[in-house]
Amino acid sequence: MNGRRAFVGRLVASGAGCALAGARRLGGEPLQDPFAAGSSLRVEEGGLNPTPARWFKTLPDGWVECEVCPRACRISEDERGTCGTRENRKGRLYTLVHSRPCSLALDPVEKKPFFHVLPGSEALSLATAGCNLACKGCQNWEIAQARPEQVPGMTLTPADVVMKAKRMGAPLVACTYTEPVVFSEYVLDIAVAGRAVGVRTVMISNGYVQEQPLADLCHEIAAYKVDLKGFDPVFFRQHTGGELKHVLDTLRRLRKHGTWTEIVALIIPTQNDSEAEIRALSRFVRDEVGPETPVHFTRFHPSYRLQNLPSTPVATLERARGAAMAEGLRFVYLGNVPGHPGENTYCPGCAKVLIRRYGMAMAENRLKGGACPDCHRTIPGVWS
Amino acid sequence: MSASEGRRRTLAGLAAAAASASPLARVAEAFLPGPPPGPKSAPSRPVVAIGRREGLVTPAGALDMNVLQAALGAAVARAAGEATAVASMRRLFKPTDVVGIKVGCLGGRGVSTRPEVALQLAAFLQAAGVPADRIYVWDRTDRELRAAGYVIASGRGVRVFGTNEDYDERLVEWGPSASRFDRVLATELTAVISCCPLKDHGLAGVSLTMKNWYGAIHNPNKLHDDNCAPFVPHLVACPVIHDKLRLSVVDGSVAQCHGGPGRAPRWAWPYGGFLASTDPVAVDAVGRQVLEARRKEVGLPPLAAEGREPKYIAGAARLGLGVADLSRIARVEV
Numbered sequence: 001m002n003g004r005r006a007f008v009g010r011l012v013a014s015g016a017g018c019a020l021a022g023a024r025r026l027g028g029e030p031l032q033d034p035f036a037a038g039s040s041l042r043v044e045e046g047g048l049n050p051t052p053a054r055w056f057k058t059l060p061d062g063w064v065e066c067e068v069c070p071r072a073c074r075i076s077e078d079e080r081g082t083c084g085t086r087e088n089r090k091g092r093l094y095t096l097v098h099s100r101p102c103s104l105a106l107d108p109v110e111k112k113p114f115f116h117v118l119p120g121s122e123a124l125s126l127a128t129a130g131c132n133l134a135c136k137g138c139q140n141w142e143i144a145q146a147r148p149e150q151v152p153g154m155t156l157t158p159a160d161v162v163m164k165a166k167r168m169g170a171p172l173v174a175c176t177y178t179e180p181v182v183f184s185e186y187v188l189d190i191a192v193a194g195r196a197v198g199v200r201t202v203m204i205s206n207g208y209v210q211e212q213p214l215a216d217l218c219h220e221i222a223a224y225k226v227d228l229k230g231f232d233p234v235f236f237r238q239h240t241g242g243e244l245k246h247v248l249d250t251l252r253r254l255r256k257h258g259t260w261t262e263i264v265a266l267i268i269p270t271q272n273d274s275e276a277e278i279r280a281l282s283r284f285v286r287d288e289v290g291p292e293t294p295v296h297f298t299r300f301h302p303s304y305r306l307q308n309l310p311s312t313p314v315a316t317l318e319r320a321r322g323a324a325m326a327e328g329l330r331f332v333y334l335g336n337v338p339g340h341p342g343e344n345t346y347c348p349g350c351a352k353v354l355i356r357r358y359g360m361a362m363a364e365n366r367l368k369g370g371a372c373p374d375c376h377r378t379i380p381g382v383w384s
Numbered sequence: 385m386s387a388s389e390g391r392r393r394t395l396a397g398l399a400a401a402a403a404s405a406s407p408l409a410r411v412a413e414a415f416l417p418g419p420p421p422g423p424k425s426a427p428s429r430p431v432v433a434i435g436r437r438e439g440l441v442t443p444a445g446a447l448d449m450n451v452l453q454a455a456l457g458a459a460v461a462r463a464a465g466e467a468t469a470v471a472s473m474r475r476l477f478k479p480t481d482v483v484g485i486k487v488g489c490l491g492g493r494g495v496s497t498r499p500e501v502a503l504q505l506a507a508f509l510q511a512a513g514v515p516a517d518r519i520y521v522w523d524r525t526d527r528e529l530r531a532a533g534y535v536i537a538s539g540r541g542v543r544v545f546g547t548n549e550d551y552d553e554r555l556v557e558w559g560p561s562a563s564r565f566d567r568v569l570a571t572e573l574t575a576v577i578s579c580c581p582l583k584d585h586g587l588a589g590v591s592l593t594m595k596n597w598y599g600a601i602h603n604p605n606k607l608h609d610d611n612c613a614p615f616v617p618h619l620v621a622c623p624v625i626h627d628k629l630r631l632s633v634v635d636g637s638v639a640q641c642h643g644g645p646g647r648a649p650r651w652a653w654p655y656g657g658f659l660a661s662t663d664p665v666a667v668d669a670v671g672r673q674v675l676e677a678r679r680k681e682v683g684l685p686p687l688a689a690e691g692r693e694p695k696y697i698a699g700a701a702r703l704g705l706g707v708a709d710l711s712r713i714a715r716v717e718v
């Protein structure tokens with residue numbers, strides 16, 4: 001229909017349907033099915049690729065309960081869970097988005113942001129449609145708050161993904177943009193395929209995931225970034241439609257699994273920017289995730305349903321950074337403020353700059369074997 | 385092809401889907417007299433008209449079209465306080481309207497709005513002066529419509545089609561969420577009828593004429609928390625729906641009191657009638673009452689006892705969309 005074509009056309013034209021702002025669009029590749037000819041997948045009408053889900057249980061009367069995220073959606077036949085990507089077909093749960101990314105781009109790892117994971121590397125970044133939360137400030141709502149039929153996609157098997165990353169010299173595959181928890185089976189298969197050829201997989205996630213899938217994912221992935229949308233349960237519920245406690249559980253579990261973790265806190269003016277909230281968040285990270293966990297305070301820009309708020313003042317972010325460091329966090333960064341000194345990594349031992357950044361680019365990396373070259377303090381991260 | 389030929393062809397296509405199609409040649413003229421006119425619906429005491437007839441559902445499960453015309457015609461007539469269904473339609477719709485009949489077909493055959501019912505409503509509209517090519521019957525997808533027995537008709541005459549992801553590009557903020565609406569609803573229709581099956585819903589409690597509007601937005605999957613209570617009232621209050629909604633009809637030819645929204649034959653029974661009202665809250669409140677009564681009859685607990693209280697009905701009343709208090713609703717058997 002014309003309306004859909006126009007909408008999709010605009011998505012593609014704006015880059016939102018293929019490669020998001022700041023990303024390097026994969027040169028000259030058609031959006032639709034670049035690998036279809038070589039793929040054995042039979043994609044259904046609407047671009048769906050029903051693949052048995054890994055985490056669910058059956059219920060009486062043909063219902064199922066999805067066990068991938070804390071929503072634990074109970075789903076009747078032919079219906080889907082909140083994420084819009086997992087469907088009950090004849091009493092079994094299927095993910096509809098396996099091997100069907102709607103976004104693909106080569107990004108600097110700093111864009112994720114991961115500041116302690118292979119600095120200066122590129123990450124082949126992908127997303128499928130859908131998300132299990134509904135954040136009012138969603139930056140990618142056209143794909144995250146949509147069902148898979150509503151956005152253009154391509155067919156890319158896990159093997160295709162890692163070979164593509166390999167060919168492009170990217171040591172990482174980043175599952176990002178939307179919510180990789182809802183395509184966890186795909187993430188897992190990419191991670192396993194990548195391990196065989198030396199390509200590591202990382203997740204950029206809201207952390208809204210149940211214990212078992214998280215454990216399975218942590219077994220295979222190299223790093224997990226959690227978007228901690230706020231630290232006040234009421235705000236979190238109103239802003240995302242989810243419950244904060246589940247994300248905090250995920251952060252605790254990531255520590256237990258020993259998975260490299262970084263945290264992003266998007267600071268929204270008047271919503272989650274009080275010093276008390278920032279300090280409480282920082283104390284939680286210090287005590288329950290670890291004081292050396294990198295925390296990125298990033299700048300909000302009006303988007304989706306929060307068009308009425310201004311961008312976050314840089315001074316607010318600076319205050320947040322100061323408060324977090326005062327609470328004992330060692331690696332606290334500012335995001336979406338190109339050129340700010342808060343983008344750099346400083347040695348907690350001697351305060352010298354270790355990694356200098358500008359925006360999403362790394363300008364200098366002075367680390368030697370994962371340690372400060374001046375005072376030899378070990379800096380935690382995934383450096384090689 | 386002339387307009388009348390196109391219309392006949394469309395009707396013929398629809399008729400092929402109907403189990404008892406033989407009387408369809410008469411449907412365009414079908415405006416059987418209803419009961420004597422009752423009092424007009426007043427905001428303080430809305431009328432929910434219930435038209436039930438023996439023999440509506442044949443032993444084979446088909447609908448007897450003559451009985452259907454009588455039962456549905458009587459309910460529609462009384463809903464708007466007119467003597468006939470056609471008079472009601474004439475009162476509620478203008479010949480210049482573009483009228484959408486939103487059906488509910490998620491449940492496939494057996495627990496969806498029957499094609500014959502949608503077609504009969506279209507026939508009443510035509511008899512009231514709305515041209516066939518200004519009447520649309522639609523739901524989420526062609527696939528679901530076909531599964532429920534509809535024939536997709538895109539030519540002249542009454543159109544039958546699925547949204548099929550053809551959503552308006554504008555994101556509309558409404559209460560606790562934001563959605564893109566079906567493009568045709570948002571941009572073409574000037575008046576709508578919600579026509580849904582009478583059925584249970586495992587999350588919402590019941591799925592009736594108000595929840596039927598979930599099928600007109602791009603993100604219904606996001607809107608099922610807390611028995612849908614925070615969402616349904618605000619969705620129905622959206623101007624794109626509220627300002628166009630003239631009539632709400634529940635197809636209770638065959639109803640289902642448990643196991644919804646999908647088909648669960650064990651809990652289906654031939655209720656054998658229709659509910660109609662100009663008040664969407666009132667008709668849903670009465671529909672819920674019918675389902676609760678049936679649940680009791682077959683030994684099921686009340687919805688509230690299962691944690692499925694359809695709180696959104698009372699919520700819609702609080703939002704001023706209609707009346708949920710059964711003591712303030714004129715429940716009229718016709």
